[in-house]
Amino acid sequence: MKPIPYGRQDISDKDVAAVVEVLTSDFLTQGPAVPRFEAAVAGHCGARHALAMNSATSALHAACLALGLGPGDLLWTTPVTFVASANCALYCEAEVDFVDIDPRTYNLSADALTAKLETAERKGRLPKVVVAVHLCGQPCDMRRLKVLADRYGFALIEDASHAIGGSYMGEPIGNGRYSDITIFSFHPVKIITTAEGGMALTNHDKLAERMNLLRSHGITRDPDLMTHEPDGGWYYQQVKLGYNYRMTDVQAALGHSQMERIEGFIARRHELARRYDAMLADLPLTLPWQHPDGHSGLHLYVIRLQLDRIGRSHRAVFDALRERGILVNLHYIPLYRQPYYAAFGYDRTDFPEAEAYYREAISIPMFHAMTDAEQTRVVEAIEAVLA
Numbered sequence: 001m002k003p004i005p006y007g008r009q010d011i012s013d014k015d016v017a018a019v020v021e022v023l024t025s026d027f028l029t030q031g032p033a034v035p036r037f038e039a040a041v042a043g044h045c046g047a048r049h050a051l052a053m054n055s056a057t058s059a060l061h062a063a064c065l066a067l068g069l070g071p072g073d074l075l076w077t078t079p080v081t082f083v084a085s086a087n088c089a090l091y092c093e094a095e096v097d098f099v100d101i102d103p104r105t106y107n108l109s110a111d112a113l114t115a116k117l118e119t120a121e122r123k124g125r126l127p128k129v130v131v132a133v134h135l136c137g138q139p140c141d142m143r144r145l146k147v148l149a150d151r152y153g154f155a156l157i158e159d160a161s162h163a164i165g166g167s168y169m170g171e172p173i174g175n176g177r178y179s180d181i182t183i184f185s186f187h188p189v190k191i192i193t194t195a196e197g198g199m200a201l202t203n204h205d206k207l208a209e210r211m212n213l214l215r216s217h218g219i220t221r222d223p224d225l226m227t228h229e230p231d232g233g234w235y236y237q238q239v240k241l242g243y244n245y246r247m248t249d250v251q252a253a254l255g256h257s258q259m260e261r262i263e264g265f266i267a268r269r270h271e272l273a274r275r276y277d278a279m280l281a282d283l284p285l286t287l288p289w290q291h292p293d294g295h296s297g298l299h300l301y302v303i304r305l306q307l308d309r310i311g312r313s314h315r316a317v318f319d320a321l322r323e324r325g326i327l328v329n330l331h332y333i334p335l336y337r338q339p340y341y342a343a344f345g346y347d348r349t350d351f352p353e354a355e356a357y358y359r360e361a362i363s364i365p366m367f368h369a370m371t372d373a374e375q376t377r378v379v380e381a382i383e384a385v386l387a
Helices: 013-023 033-045 056-066 084-091 110-123 142-152 205-214 249-259 262-279 314-323 352-360 372-386
Strands: 049-053 074-077 095-098 129-133 155-159 181-185 198-202 301-305 361-364
Touching: 013 249, 033 049, 033 198, 033 249, 049 056, 049 205, 049 249, 056 084, 056 155, 056 181, 056 198, 056 205, 074 084, 084 095, 084 129, 110 142, 129 142, 142 155, 198 205, 262 301, 262 372, 301 352, 314 361, 314 372, 352 361
Parallel strands: 074 095, 074 129, 129 155, 155 181
Antiparallel strands: 049 198, 181 198, 301 361
């Protein structure tokens, strides 16, 4: 029987046709497909600017640079995230620290952040940037984080790699009401895909201008950004040290086509989540809790094992599910446990909720192309392993 992955892209005939159209056009890159995709995402989210890049990691790096993060500065984020949420600071030669998670949403805890900021203010060592990660697609408590950002003077990035198509307080994630920059990921297991790719959204003209330069070698053809009048129609200038972070038109065509189905993708994920909620309700598991202020993109469905009731270890359950062809995963190993970060000397006792999460969490299959039969098979495997 074919294994069931924890996530999988859904490519339609229309998606394929959109890509083929670009492949047979005059532009494989730096053509019209990228701005068309950017306009579609910006319009969906209600943001002024959207800048497509070759990955969400690149977008995070460009966002940090645009915000002026550099040597001697601090970036704080959650430890329960992919390494890119913290690595972006190290690329800028800044330092990283972590804030413990909320025990119900698994996002960065506003209470823990408040306490950490109060201590940091007394020590005179406040963060310049906080990266709030919308884990599983559920938005963080952005209103509280924005109040703290205004009070303590840090910039706020939403790492919404899991969250396109979701909403917060009735408004689309990515609209920039509570943050300086929002980042989306379009990796194949995410809600929509461009194969690889990411995007930065902002309502700030200067931040958009900086990120636009940074993603393309620091080169501009805009006379207003040049040091003198152009020498001719061929002329361009490199005005900053930038990177080759551009998205191709091939990728953008796929993303634009996928955006046309995003509402259906999110609706199906919520249907699957409701079915999981019902079918798993009587098992010794803690099921995902959704905060009423947010509407999750449901990139992931994370269960937590009630180990005191199961009689099997976390690893034993994980391995047994994989042996049955249910390709579960764990999102994520707390970053301070990674050897590279552990060398900086973080104290695990500072993050009791993240540690508890890591002892118990398993991501079970969740993707919009999943059939009811596949989902039933997942549940039956969980029941058998926990019996």
